[in-house]
Structures are given as C-alpha cells and as structure tokens.
Amino acid sequence: MTFYDRTEELDALDTAFESPDHDFYVVYGRRRVGKTELLKEFCTGRPHIYFLAAQEAEDRQREKFVEKVADYFDDRVPRIDGWDEALEYLGEKLATEQLIVAIDEFPYLVEENDSLPSYLQSFVDEQLQETDSMLVLCGSSVSTMESEVLGHESPLYGRRTGQIDVQPFSFQQAQDVIHYDIEDAIRSFAVTGGTPMYLTLFHYDQPLKKNIQTHILSPTAVLYNEPEFLLRTELRNPARYISILEAIATGHTTPNVISGATGIDVGPLSKYLQTLRRLRLIDREVPVTASAKQSKRSRYQVADEFLRFWFRFVEPNRSSIEEAPDVVYDGTIEPNLPDHVATTFEDVCKEVVWEAIRRGQLESYSEVGRWWYGEDEIDIVGLGPDADRILFAECKWTNEPVGQSLVSQLHEKAERVRWGPETRDEEFALFSKSGFVDGLAEDVGDNWSLFDLSELEAVL
Incomplete structure (x- = not known):
C-alpha cells in the first residue's frame, strides 16, 4: 500500500530519534486512521523492534514480546516470569545499542495486566533514560491511551517526551489519494471521509457510483459491516449506540430530538452521548459565538464522513441491500446524496x-x-x-x-x-x-x- 502524507508526524518522530538522550513517544488515534502504517514507515531503515500485541493471555503476550527482543539481538530466549523481568531484559539489551522499540495496540496488554504501566514507569526511569533509544507506545483505544498512559492518574504521567494524536486526513490532504476532479472528489470524500483505509479502497478510475456499489453496498465488501465491527470492538452492547448514531446521521441532532427518535430518555442518553464523544464517533457543537461549557444550544454530529454515510444510507436499508442493492442506490442514495454532500x-x-x-x-x-x-x-x-x-x-x-x-x-x-x-x-x-x-x-x-x-x- 502506498504511504500518504503524515509529513509532520514523521518529522516529529525523526527529530526525536535523531536527538541525543532517550525518547518515550505515545501515538494514538481512532481505528483505521493509519497509526500502524505511520510506525512502520518511521521504523523502515532504522534499527527497531516492532511488537504488535494481540487479544490473548498475558503469558503468551509476554513470551512473544521477549522472543521478539531475543530474536533481534540473536540471543537465546531467556526464561521470563513477569513483565518486570521482560522489561529488565529489554533494558539490558538497549544498553548496548540504540534502537526503536514500538509496541502497537498497547491497550491489549493493559487489558490482561493493569499493572503494566507501573512496570513501564520503572523501566523508563531506571533503564531507558540511560540510553539513546526510543520507546513508542501505540493504541487505538483512545480512552485507554488517555487514561493509562497520558492521564494524571497513570504511573507513566510526565514520562513521555512527545505524543501524536493521529487524525483522519483533511480534504486537502486526501486529495493526494482521490484522483477525481474537484467536484467528484468532494462527493467521494463525503462517502469515505479522511480515514486512509477507506480512501485507498476506492478505485478512482471508476465512477463514484461503482465504488459505492462495490465497496459498501455489497454484503461481502469490507466496508459493508465496518461500523458494526468498530463498535463491537469498543462496546459490549452496541445496539443503543447504533440507534443513536443512526438518529444523528439522519438529522436528529439535539438531545431532545435524539431522545424522541431513539426512545432513550434524556438522562441516560447523556451518558451514551459522552461515550460516543470519548470514542470520537460524534462531536458536540455549539454556535461559534457561544461558550462550549455554558451553552445549552448544543448539536451533535457524526464525526466521520463514512460513518455518517453508513448510518444514513446503509444501516436503515440493510434488508433491502441484501436483496436489491442497485434499487437502494438508485432510489435512496442517489436522490439524497447531494443533501449529504452539502454538509x-x-x-x-x-x-x-x-x-x-x-x-x-x-x-x-x-x-x-x-x-x-x-x-x-x-x-x-x-x-x-x-x-x-x-x-x-x-x-x-x-x-x-x-x-x-x-x-x-x-x-x-x-x-x-x-x-x-x-x-x-x-x-x-x-x-x-x-x-x-x-x-x-x-x-x-x-x-x-x-x-x-x-x-x-x-x-x-
């Protein structure tokens, strides 16, 4: 896959690694936004250990991590009984060579052992600081990264030397990917948004209609169930959240109106809205002349163009799409697409x-x-x-x-x-x-x- 943009983010990482002394960077952002590709691009051509955590038992996670370290240094895999010993082993090796240690999907490790941030604190204070190496923690669970790594209550608070909150591409950045004329580029961006994975799935030598039919309206397409998958990875019971997102995407933007559309009382609704904001799935907006904290004239909007498209056109028409996707496109999407694009x-x-x-x-x-x-x-x-x-x-x-x-x-x-x-x-x-x-x-x-x-x- 071609790597696009992220010039500022790469420059920040490059500068940190090339500077003297140690570095501890935190990279986080929503799923599919390109964090892993950013890390891999940064590590290319530099001495590095890249470890991708998985949702599995703690012992197996730790074994794989130690194996990665031993393999890089061409060392015999030692017997390790805890994360404190694993990090101590890593620290001993970093004393001999400058390199990048990138741990991707760090929240999966914390899920299995919530003491890991404390072990990492000791590692940073006692071993990493004595080296010229760089530790990068990366994660898609924004709430976990903000609480367990960046937050005031985290043992790691104050240890980081930099952080990158990876955002979706703006339209200006996305134009490097979207090879349509300006009008169709805006229409296409209204469907994919700035998430790199979604942008690069479309084939821009084909009409937008064909891309929508192939990559979104087909039950076998990656994007057909994508929002549902994203919600299930973040939430145990996503049904009510799906109802709220659909309501907002179809024009119900104030709390009272969302409550009426979903049947959820305004009191409980506020907690659901807070969770969706924390997951960066919706934004709260007040008039630009008003105080964000004091204004009661708030509106909510789906924060991602693709999710807004999906919850407006796909989720309400799933049964029809299964039977006749062309009819859904011609009868529902195409007539209403200009209104969607206008936003x-x-x-x-x-x-x-x-x-x-x-x-x-x-x-x-x-x-x-x-x-x-x-x-x-x-x-x-x-x-x-x-x-x-x-x-x-x-x-x-x-x-x-x-x-x-x-x-x-x-x-x-x-x-x-x-x-x-x-x-x-x-x-x-x-x-x-x-x-x-x-x-x-x-x-x-x-x-x-x-x-x-x-x-x-x-x-x-």
Missing part, C-alpha cells in the same frame, strides 16, 4: 477559510464555526482575535449559480449575530458548487470574496 462541502469550505487566512487572502480569525439562533443559521462565522472583526460565509452545493438573493439573506442574518461592538468590521464570503450569476462579483463590495470550485481548488 461535507461546508467542512471543506471551512478548510478553505483557514487556508485563505494563512495565505492572507482573508483577514485573520481565531475561531471559525457554524452559528445558529432560532430559525437563523449561517454556515461559517469567523471571529476576529480582538472582537472587532467578523466573517460571515454561506456554502451552496446546488445546481444553480448563486445570485443576489443569497447576498441579501446573508446581510440580514449577519445583522442578527450579536458579537463584538456595533462598529465591528464585517467580511463576507460565498462558496458555490455552480458558480455565480453574471455580474455578482461587481455588484458586491470589496469586503466580499466569492469562491467557485476552481477557486476553492486553487486555495487548497
């Missing part, structure tokens, strides 16, 4: 705003997000760092070019956004899949920026 388009436009800020094409803004109040909603609002400048933007994924009516609507809604002084500077932007009516650029003021797809692509 993704807003996020892509937000990327464009940040990139335009970095390039100086837009003024500087410290916060960028959605705004809503009552019936009013603005796709993108940017808040200046000094509370005297604000950006208003709308994003239209429609087949008609944008005209003066949207300009007027945005002006009217902007007046109802209470933020900053009355003398604030206001900047406006419009993003449109189908461009703009003739003459609109000349009709709007100098404080307006218009982005069609070609201009969007140029910025990214």
